[in-house]
Amino acid sequence: xxxxxxxxxxxxxxxxxxxxxxxxxxxxxxxxxxxxxxxxxxxxxxxxxxxxxxxxxxxxxxxxxxxxxxxxxxxxxxxxxxxxxxxxxxxxxxxxxxxxxxxxxxxxxxxxxxxxxxxxxxxxxxxxxxxxxxxxxxxxxxxxxxxxxxxxxxxxxxxxxxxxxxxxxxxxxxxxxxx
Ligand SMILES: Cc1cc2nc3c(=O)[nH]c(=O)nc-3n(C[C@H](O)[C@H](O)[C@H](O)COP(=O)(O)O)c2cc1C
Numbered sequence: 001x002x003x004x005x006x007x008x009x010x011x012x013x014x015x016x017x018x019x020x021x022x023x024x025x026x027x028x029x030x031x032x033x034x035x036x037x038x039x040x041x042x043x044x045x046x047x048x049x050x051x052x053x054x055x056x057x058x059x060x061x062x063x064x065x066x067x068x069x070x071x072x073x074x075x076x077x078x079x080x081x082x083x084x085x086x087x088x089x090x091x092x093x094x095x096x097x098x099x100x101x102x103x104x105x106x107x108x109x110x111x112x113x114x115x116x117x118x119x120x121x122x123x124x125x126x127x128x129x130x131x132x133x134x135x136x137x138x139x140x141x142x143x144x145x146x147x148x149x150x151x152x153x154x155x156x157x158x159x160x161x162x163x164x165x166x167x168x169x170x171x172x173x174x175x176x177x178x179x
Pocket of ligand 1: 010011012014015016017018083084085086087088089119120121122123127156157158159
């Protein structure tokens with residue numbers, strides 16, 4: 001049994017990446033994991049101001065939801081990032097969240113695995129390249145941590161369209177495979 005944290009980065013309620021996040025959650029819970037899903041639209045998330053004081057103190061000078069969330073991220077075994085593709089990159093909301101994890105850089109964190117669930121209107125899988133590269137670049141900054149799986153929900157634009165793609169079942173199966 002693993003302690004899984006899913007970060008739902010779309011602000012669009014019922015959106016495509018959220019649908020993949022819920023599918024992953026369903027599969028992971030059926031495999032008896034403990035799953036915590038956090039939607040970024042429901043938290044107070046400020047931009048990193050780049051002061052780097054977190055590298056001396058391990059704490060962030062900003063006061064918002066990240067003060068409570070950092071220990072939750074740090075103690076998860078597995079972290080799942082679900083995001084829409086915005087201009088061939090991850091959404092700004094997800095990027096802001098990852099920037100705010102800087103206090104965990106160089107720390108002895110529990111997480112060892114990440115998964116990425118991304119959706120885009122474009123029908124080519126290459127539409128995900130910028131998003132995967134950005135997420136992989138973040139993960140590579142943490143020793144011994146890997147990107148274990150990526151679901152590419154391409155051709156998903158209007159709400160409900162990802163449900164008709166192979167990615168919908170893939171997200172469920174990926175969640176179920178975590179043990
Ligand atoms: C600001 C913005 C930028 C977008 N940029 C892209 C893009 O570069 N490539 C693409 O294929 N789709 C793009 N899209 C479409 C979304 O990626 C797509 O609709 C996705 O499924 C939305 O996920 P969500 O429903 O979880 O928010 C963009 C949408 C928005 C709102």
